[in-house]
Amino acid sequence: MGRGRVTLKRIENKINRQVTFSKRRSGLLKKAHEISVLCDADVALIVFSTKGKLCEYSTDSGYVLFHLSSPPLTFSDIHRYINGSAFDVDFFLR
Template sequence: MGRGRVQLKRIENKISRQVTFSKRRTGLLKKAHEISVLCDAHVALIVFSSRGKLFEYSTHSRYHSSSSTSISLTLVSIQFHGVISIPYVNGVWF
């Protein structure tokens, strides 16, 4: 028997919300790594905390080398809610 479903609603307590974010972020980064290894997939993941701090993961060193403080600061200033699709053609992310 597995775990029950978690009710999806905002956690009102700031400390509990931060702890949950930290734990789930770690799990999400692990899953991104797992899918890249198991499926030989290129994975790029960007997560912003409620404070605007950027967390990123990618499977290809090219993404790490292009990541810089100036890019991170630009990304942090963007507020986005929803799903974004980024095309991947011939080994290049657009």
């Protein structure tokens, strides 16, 4: 018999919330690694805990650091990237 669905609402008990965060964080990191290997995809995952602790995974940390240090993308930048027209040198060099 499978597990039941969890209702998506904030866990009020701080200890239970932290335990759930830790367990789900490791599962999320595992899934990020799996999709990068199975699909040969560049994956970047950044998660901050409620205490501001950073947890990250990336297939290429230099790529992620470059984009984090760049100015934020606009909606039109994201739209061009999704549509595949953003693969010009100027887009990545700004």
